[in-house]
Amino acid sequence: MDHPTLSDSEFTLFQKMMYDVTGIHLTEVKKTLVSGRLARRIKQLGVGSYGDYFKLLKKPGSTEMQIAVDLLTTNETFFFREQKHFDFLRDRVLPQWDGGMRRLWSAASSSGEEAYTLAMVMAEHARTDAWEIVGTDISSRVVEKAQRGQYPLERAANIPRPLLTRYCLKGVGSQEGTFLVADTLRKRTRFCHANLKGDLSSLGSFDVIFLRNVMIYFDMPTKQQIVARVIQQLKPGGYMMVGHSESLNGVSGALKPVAPSIYQKSLP
Ligand SMILES: C[S@@+](CC[C@H](N)C(=O)[O-])C[C@H]1O[C@@H](n2cnc3c(N)ncnc32)[C@H](O)[C@@H]1O
Numbered sequence: 001m002d003h004p005t006l007s008d009s010e011f012t013l014f015q016k017m018m019y020d021v022t023g024i025h026l027t028e029v030k031k032t033l034v035s036g037r038l039a040r041r042i043k044q045l046g047v048g049s050y051g052d053y054f055k056l057l058k059k060p061g062s063t064e065m066q067i068a069v070d071l072l073t074t075n076e077t078f079f080f081r082e083q084k085h086f087d088f089l090r091d092r093v094l095p096q097w098d099g100g101m102r103r104l105w106s107a108a109s110s111s112g113e114e115a116y117t118l119a120m121v122m123a124e125h126a127r128t129d130a131w132e133i134v135g136t137d138i139s140s141r142v143v144e145k146a147q148r149g150q151y152p153l154e155r156a157a158n159i160p161r162p163l164l165t166r167y168c169l170k171g172v173g174s175q176e177g178t179f180l181v182a183d184t185l186r187k188r189t190r191f192c193h194a195n196l197k198g199d200l201s202s203l204g205s206f207d208v209i210f211l212r213n214v215m216i217y218f219d220m221p222t223k224q225q226i227v228a229r230v231i232q233q234l235k236p237g238g239y240m241m242v243g244h245s246e247s248l249n250g251v252s253g254a255l256k257p258v259a260p261s262i263y264q265k266s267l268p
Helices: 006-021 028-045 050-058 064-072 082-096 112-124 142-147 161-167 220-232
Strands: 104-108 131-137 148-154 168-170 178-181 191-194 207-209 234-242 255-259 262-265
Touching: 006 028, 006 050, 028 050, 028 104, 028 112, 028 220, 064 112, 064 234, 082 112, 082 207, 082 262, 104 112, 104 161, 104 168, 112 161, 112 191, 131 142, 142 191, 142 262, 207 220, 220 234
Parallel strands: 104 131, 104 207, 131 191, 207 234
Antiparallel strands: 148 178, 168 178, 234 262, 255 262
16 A cells, blocks of 8 residues: 655644754655655554654654654764864864863764764874763664664775774674774764753763754754854864854854864853
8 A cells, every 4th residue: 555645734744843853944845755754654553644643743652753753864974974074183183182081072973973983083193092972863763873883884985994994893694794883982982862952961061073964954043053052062162063065154153163164162
């Protein structure tokens, strides 16, 4: 049986829910995406319509809301994505750092590739051992993937060979076709669920924040609200990286641009 059709009014329900919960603004052109991504789940549950599925999300105590959010977020990511940010970290940030604990945050980490890339750069180039990486995302499904740290081999395409040799363990037997991020990196990289729209203070403060390829899904008021929250967790003088196609122009007065898509928080 074909899946039911998503009516305009049903689409509006999901659109509003995603905006309220995640800040993601699903424009009208995303209607096909929404119906396509929810179709399998609806079929699996044997629900008759998108409207009925929506009612399930709203049931008190239901875990279905998280499942729908998992399905409706776009989690595309890869190792060493937008390499210039990692070069900046290595060449301009790390040489400034003396002793003391350094903390880096991958603030919409998806399945962990960005956080583990940071860990590789830190392991290779930091002059101290006192550092940790935190990865957070609103999708529980990708947070679990990140925690596993195991990826299909083809995901390693962008990882430079020496790093691949040092930090990626090729799976054998039942794990063939995959690699596991080495324990040395995994023990310094932790992942948890966090909504950028929520209270972020429990994460502590950071020297560097990567907030990349997530603001494209937000409208201007949400972007301003989220950036304001996120930079509360950035130490004065700390750096924030955004996606190459994103910009913080007019979004925050507390950040000054220091390179394309790289900002520094003003000192008090
Ligand atoms: C396209 S991925 C970007 C991953 C990585 N930062 C990169 O640049 O490769 C966007 C991620 O943002 C997450 N996301 C969207 N809205 C969020 C929110 N309100 N709070 C936390 N994460 C969110 C999505 O679940 C998704 O995994």
